[in-house]
Amino acid sequence: MPHTFSRRMDGLRSSAIRNLLALTARPDVISLAGGLPDPDFIPRERIRKEAERALTDPASVQYGETTGLRRLRDVLAAREGARIGRLLNAGEVVVTHGSQQALSLLAQVLLDPGDVVVVEEPAYTGALQVFRAAQAAVQSVPLDRGGMNTAALQELLESGVRPTVVHTVSNFHNPRGVVLAADRRKHLAALADRYGFWVIEDDPYGELFFDAPAPRPVAAFSDRVIRLSSASKILAPALRVGWLHGDRRVCEAVELLKQGADLCGSSLTHQITAAMLSDEAWLALHLDMLRTRYGARSRALTAGISSAFGDSAALSDVQGGMFCWVEFTDDTIDTAALLRTAVEHGVAFVPGSAFGMGAHLGAALRLCYATCPEDVLAVACERLGDAYLAHAQS
Amino acid sequence: MPHTFSRRMDGLRSSAIRNLLALTARPDVISLAGGLPDPDFIPRERIRKEAERALTDPASVQYGETTGLRRLRDVLAAREGARIGRLLNAGEVVVTHGSQQALSLLAQVLLDPGDVVVVEEPAYTGALQVFRAAQAAVQSVPLDRGGMNTAALQELLESGVRPTVVHTVSNFHNPRGVVLAADRRKHLAALADRYGFWVIEDDPYGELFFDAPAPRPVAAFSDRVIRLSSASKILAPALRVGWLHGDRRVCEAVELLKQGADLCGSSLTHQITAAMLSDEAWLALHLDMLRTRYGARSRALTAGISSAFGDSAALSDVQGGMFCWVEFTDDTIDTAALLRTAVEHGVAFVPGSAFGMGAHLGAALRLCYATCPEDVLAVACERLGDAYLAHAQS
Numbered sequence: 167m168p169h170t171f172s173r174r175m176d177g178l179r180s181s182a183i184r185n186l187l188a189l190t191a192r193p194d195v196i197s198l199a200g201g202l203p204d205p206d207f208i209p210r211e212r213i214r215k216e217a218e219r220a221l222t223d224p225a226s227v228q229y230g231e232t233t234g235l236r237r238l239r240d241v242l243a244a245r246e247g248a249r250i251g252r253l254l255n256a257g258e259v260v261v262t263h264g265s266q267q268a269l270s271l272l273a274q275v276l277l278d279p280g281d282v283v284v285v286e287e288p289a290y291t292g293a294l295q296v297f298r299a300a301q302a303a304v305q306s307v308p309l310d311r312g313g314m315n316t317a318a319l320q321e322l323l324e325s326g327v328r329p330t331v332v333h334t335v336s337n338f339h340n341p342r343g344v345v346l347a348a349d350r351r352k353h354l355a356a357l358a359d360r361y362g363f364w365v366i367e368d369d370p371y372g373e374l375f376f377d378a379p380a381p382r383p384v385a386a387f388s389d390r391v392i393r394l395s396s397a398s399k400i401l402a403p404a405l406r407v408g409w410l411h412g413d414r415r416v417c418e419a420v421e422l423l424k425q426g427a428d429l430c431g432s433s434l435t436h437q438i439t440a441a442m443l444s445d446e447a448w449l450a451l452h453l454d455m456l457r458t459r460y461g462a463r464s465r466a467l468t469a470g471i472s473s474a475f476g477d478s479a480a481l482s483d484v485q486g487g488m489f490c491w492v493e494f495t496d497d498t499i500d501t502a503a504l505l506r507t508a509v510e511h512g513v514a515f516v517p518g519s520a521f522g523m524g525a526h527l528g529a530a531l532r533l534c535y536a537t538c539p540e541d542v543l544a545v546a547c548e549r550l551g552d553a554y555l556a557h558a559q560s
Numbered sequence: 561m562p563h564t565f566s567r568r569m570d571g572l573r574s575s576a577i578r579n580l581l582a583l584t585a586r587p588d589v590i591s592l593a594g595g596l597p598d599p600d601f602i603p604r605e606r607i608r609k610e611a612e613r614a615l616t617d618p619a620s621v622q623y624g625e626t627t628g629l630r631r632l633r634d635v636l637a638a639r640e641g642a643r644i645g646r647l648l649n650a651g652e653v654v655v656t657h658g659s660q661q662a663l664s665l666l667a668q669v670l671l672d673p674g675d676v677v678v679v680e681e682p683a684y685t686g687a688l689q690v691f692r693a694a695q696a697a698v699q700s701v702p703l704d705r706g707g708m709n710t711a712a713l714q715e716l717l718e719s720g721v722r723p724t725v726v727h728t729v730s731n732f733h734n735p736r737g738v739v740l741a742a743d744r745r746k747h748l749a750a751l752a753d754r755y756g757f758w759v760i761e762d763d764p765y766g767e768l769f770f771d772a773p774a775p776r777p778v779a780a781f782s783d784r785v786i787r788l789s790s791a792s793k794i795l796a797p798a799l800r801v802g803w804l805h806g807d808r809r810v811c812e813a814v815e816l817l818k819q820g821a822d823l824c825g826s827s828l829t830h831q832i833t834a835a836m837l838s839d840e841a842w843l844a845l846h847l848d849m850l851r852t853r854y855g856a857r858s859r860a861l862t863a864g865i866s867s868a869f870g871d872s873a874a875l876s877d878v879q880g881g882m883f884c885w886v887e888f889t890d891d892t893i894d895t896a897a898l899l900r901t902a903v904e905h906g907v908a909f910v911p912g913s914a915f916g917m918g919a920h921l922g923a924a925l926r927l928c929y930a931t932c933p934e935d936v937l938a939v940a941c942e943r944l945g946d947a948y949l950a951h952a953q954s
């Protein structure tokens with residue numbers, strides 16, 4: 167065989183989470199391993215109505231602009247502008263095929279092989295995949311209860327490391343569940359200005375707060391922040407609508423690359439999304455429903471884990487999003503090994519090591535509470551407790 | 561400004577066609593510059609019904625498999641398998657966000673910077689963009705009435721050039737309008753086997769034949785062919801459904817890269833597309849309608865051009881697809897300059913130079929007849945004739 171694949175394929179592995187989802191797709195297993203919104207909370211009837219309305223317009227089935235339907239970009243510019251406290255216009259927004267595409271295009275626009283990227287640890291696995299495919303030199307800074315440890319980032323910078331990109335999931339972190347503290351947001355922005363790196367502020371979960379919104383975005387404090395978000399967690403993944411906003415030259419470069427990547431998004435799902443996001447009264451009620459229901463589930467999960475493990479596990483203080491991070495105080499526990507026993511007991515999760523760059527995350531695991539009702543979450547916690555005991559005794 | 565963009569952005573320019581579309585988007589200009597299907601031929605009512613039906617299923621709004629909805633891959637495997645004359649299964653098919661994404665992912669999977677890619681000249685501009693973004697060393701072989709000149713490719717190979725990829729638009733070429741001859745298909749496949757390169761057989765137009773189907777695909781003759789096609793030209797661009805099939809290891813590598821590129825396609829538009837493609841009776845009637853109507857338009861255009869230019873222009877023998885290629889016998893004509901005069905006369909086209917790698921295409925132009933009815937095409941040809949005279953006298 168004379169041919170091998172490109173070098174970018176060398177370091178690429180299938181997402182551990184994806185492979186696990188296949189493993190745990192058994193009807194008798196309660197899976198807390200995924201990261202899916204509950205389909206029952208997705209407004210299918212409204213999507214149906216908006217699809218019907220959109221399809222009266224021939225433009226809804228045609229090719230569209232590479233940067234996305236103008237009306238959708240206008241809505242997004244208004245919403246994101248309100249968040250960062252300045253007027254944005256449609257030319258500063260690019261609609262992408264989910265925010266994952268925004269991340270992937272940005273990596274291609276900004277990074278040459280060998281360029282340094284700093285991620286949080288534990289990290290969003292989809293970001294690790296993208297940066298590995300870009301053949302970047304990925305380094306990490308630790309994440310704690312206040313989100314990315316920006317003092318650690320500053321030390322890294324002062325030691326001479328010069329990242330091109332720093333990636334952060336600022337709100338309701340996947341997998342760690344935490345929120346980047348307000349003072350750290352300003353600190354991160356100031357470091358970006360001082361050292362000239364780009365911050366990718368990846369925020370698919372910000373709207374899913376349970377009590378109070380997260381602090382103002384990092385993008386409010388520096389022009390060197392490209393902010394990413396998505397309709398997948400608040401409306402529907404199948405719309406495949408994500409977006410980025412920020413520096414206009416970056417937007418233009420992303421547009422140029424997106425022409426070759428896929429020409430454009432779906433005019434149909436862009437019209438549907440624009441209609442739903444611009445109906446402010448409906449959207450407010452819909453988001454309230456999501457916040458209430460996901461909030462109740464997060465409390466059911468954390469109560470169940472506390473009841474099953476007591477002091478032998480520490481939980482993230484979940485205030486929004488879809489994930490809870492559990493760290494066993496016995497750090498000899500190997501959650502990758504525990505997973506096998508857990509699946510036998512009818513429950514699945516993602517081992518902490520899946521999110522790691524090398525730090526010891528082997529005694530941690532990620533649970534997604536978004537897809538199961540409270541009573542099922544309670545059962546899942548009991549099963550996990552039983553699996554833990556069985557594993558410890560084996 | 562400490563930061564510049566990645567090296568792959570250096571050679572990247574906005575598609576000349578895209579920029580022209582902006583220039584010609586005036587209501588008084590008849591644009592033959594685009595490459596869009598006629599929205600009136602897109603089955604919007606059927607799409608509406610299938611959207612409604614799909615949305616009764618919660619899975620239609622959720623994340624889906626990275627390689628695409630299983631039911632859609634089954635339909636595609638059956639259809640493509642029938643074309644190449646062997647049984648395909650769903651594991652040999654990846655659904656992409658239009659066939660442009662298939663091309664882009666393949667380039668990333670197969671190519672390192674500096675790897676040689678051979679394209680046809682004139683070439684599909686979307687392919688040139690992708691290969692430039694991959695920082696490939698792009699070479700070309702000429703295209704004539706029988707499609708890619710595979711004897712010229714053989715000479716190139718015998719001279720020591722070792723491409724990793726050879727790209728061909730085998731059916732109803734964009735922009736040249738021609739079909740790759742049957743014996744050249746076998747020749748190209750044999751060269752791929754002998755020299756160990758991958759053929760990307762890019763076929764978005766194959767279903768749009770006017771009288772008889774094109775010869776069997778190149779993929780029928782070698783396992784080193786990755787075949788691409790799309791629902792954009794036969795159903796609707798806004799479904800954003802394209803696909804590739806071929807070598808299973810290539811499919812797996814594409815899947816791996818697609819996880820990071822955009823996680824998955826739209827479960828909703830995959831369901832809609834699967835339903836429409838698997839309704840064979842309806843699809844046969846729909847394709848007949850497209851073939852009849854686009855065929856009538858192609859004849860109206862070629863008659864109009866012949867009437868306007870007589871012996872001073874040579875036309876491609878259009879037997880399908882959406883494009884006609886016009887070469888002026890006076891090869892001092894510069895169609896890029898002619899375009900300005902043409903727009904003043906109320907008609908637009910794409911100058912041949914937009915499709916070139918360096919060969920002299922300046923006296924040629926591409927016309928798309930797909931989007932205008934016959935009477936409008938007749939007016940467009942008259943205007944083009946007037947513009948040509950005015951330009952020659954200026």
